[in-house]
Amino acid sequence: MLRTIAQIESSPPKTACLHNTPTGHSIPLAEALKDIPSIVGYAIKANNNLHILKELSQSGSGAVLVSGNELQLAMAAGFDASRTVFNGNGKLPWELQLAVKHRVMINVDSEFDLQNISEAAHAVGTPARVLIRINPDIDPEVHPYVSTGLAGSKFGIRNSHLQWFLDTIKADTMVQLVGVHSHLGSTITKVSLFRDAATKMVEYIKEIRSQGFDDFKFLNLGGGLGIDYYHRGDKIPSPRDLVEQIRGTVMDLGLTLILEPGRSLVANTGALVNTVVGTKTNGTKNFAVVDGSMSALIRPSLYDAYQHIERTAPGNGPAEEFDVVGPVCESADFLGKARTFERPAAGEGLVVHDAGAYCMAMASTYNLQMRPAEYWVDEAGSLKQIRRGETLDDHLALFD
Numbered sequence: 156m157l158r159t160i161a162q163i164e165s166s167p168p169k170t171a172c173l174h175n176t177p178t179g180h181s182i183p184l185a186e187a188l189k190d191i192p193s194i195v196g197y198a199i200k201a202n203n204n205l206h207i208l209k210e211l212s213q214s215g216s217g218a219v220l221v222s223g224n225e226l227q228l229a230m231a232a233g234f235d236a237s238r239t240v241f242n243g244n245g246k247l248p249w250e251l252q253l254a255v256k257h258r259v260m261i262n263v264d265s266e267f268d269l270q271n272i273s274e275a276a277h278a279v280g281t282p283a284r285v286l287i288r289i290n291p292d293i294d295p296e297v298h299p300y301v302s303t304g305l306a307g308s309k310f311g312i313r314n315s316h317l318q319w320f321l322d323t324i325k326a327d328t329m330v331q332l333v334g335v336h337s338h339l340g341s342t343i344t345k346v347s348l349f350r351d352a353a354t355k356m357v358e359y360i361k362e363i364r365s366q367g368f369d370d371f372k373f374l375n376l377g378g379g380l381g382i383d384y385y386h387r388g389d390k391i392p393s394p395r396d397l398v399e400q401i402r403g404t405v406m407d408l409g410l411t412l413i414l415e416p417g418r419s420l421v422a423n424t425g426a427l428v429n430t431v432v433g434t435k436t437n438g439t440k441n442f443a444v445v446d447g448s449m450s451a452l453i454r455p456s457l458y459d460a461y462q463h464i465e466r467t468a469p470g471n472g473p474a475e476e477f478d479v480v481g482p483v484c485e486s487a488d489f490l491g492k493a494r495t496f497e498r499p500a501a502g503e504g505l506v507v508h509d510a511g512a513y514c515m516a517m518a519s520t521y522n523l524q525m526r527p528a529e530y531w532v533d534e535a536g537s538l539k540q541i542r543r544g545e546t547l548d549d550h551l552a553l554f555d
């Protein structure tokens with residue numbers, strides 16, 4: 156992909172997102188799951204570029220959604236609604252009605268959520284297919300902001316209250332219990348935790364099955380597999396490693412497995428290309444100031460996340476240490492800290508790798524830094540724009 160970056164740099168300086176095919180990443184997962192009844196639901200929140208979604212839907216992936224708007228986008232991208240799951244702790248009545256209409260599987264997150272799901276099913280006149288989101292209470296050993304499965308998390312039901320959910324569902328002909336769901340968190344690199352989660356779910360599944368529930372057939376173990384952000388040769392578990400941890404449990408239960416990968420399908424097929432505005436030194440610190448910022452990629456500021464940064468041109472001169480920062484008026488505006496490379500000249504490129512997930516999807520126009528254009532890089536290395544860069548006119552049009 157790096158060789159294509161020159162094409163971006165030859166035009167006036169601007170930040171841009173580059174992507175190439177994420178469907179290649181679904182292949183190892185699909186291979187690993189070949190002999191297990193399963194659905195791979197791509198978590199659309201990671202990257203919702205319509206072009207990329209269409210690629211993934213055409214490759215047979217299902218979708219995992221967290222809003223009514225994501226649901227509508229998934230339908231526009233051609234995902235099969237019966238292979239989609241709607242998650243969330245604050246789903247609204249209109250979103251639930253839409254999900255029921257499309258026969259999307261809906262995760263029950265709380266008492267009020269079940270009530271709202273039931274009302275949506277009655278309003279639409281179609282039974283809702285639901286999974287109960289159980290809180291596995293397992294520490295995923297990741298940044299607290301992306302840890303979701305501990306007992307005090309805002310997601311999922313209070314497990315000790317499971318019987319209330321079962322009784323309420325049993326008494327309601329418009330709600331069908333089709334499975335259980337758990338999600339530990341994100342950026343997980345210790346795959347044995349997925350086995351621990353599967354083992355915990357077995358107890359709940361046995362209890363549920365002992366009480367009937369003939370439509371019960373799915374075990375959803377969520378998403379969360381990490382990727383190699385550091386590029387330093389660490390051994391990062393593959394989708395196959397994850398599947399091997401849970402294969403036995405799923406086969407013993409005779410259920411259909413659902414996995415919800417986001418990052419592991421799209422992160423390392425994307426990069427954020429930045430142009431150097433200049434370099435400066437304050438105190439003992441060097442800064443490489445680029446046109447990209449926390450507005451385009453907030454992960455470093457929000458989670459202190461490491462994303463690998465590389466010069467696009469060969470350097471000369473001694474290597475020095477730089478903080479790579481953007482133009483936004485906040486000291487939180489950095490893309491990388493203490494990175495070592497030769498001092499780049501203004502106009503040169505600095506590329507942030509692994510920006511295919513949670514980059515554009517979380518981008519804002521803070522400081523009126525407009526969201527960058529996105530390009531598709533094909534096998535031959537040529538570029539096609541798959542989303543135009545936003546302009547000030549887009550912003551002004553909101554006030555018409």
Ligand code: LLP
Nearest residue numbers: 198338341342378379380415416417418513
């Ligand atoms: N399923 C559920 C219920 C989730 O909450 C998530 C992510 C996924 C699946 C997909 O997880 P993945 O495979 O992508 O890790 N903005 C953060 C990540 C937040 C993840 C939120 N939930 C980041 O940039 O690291």
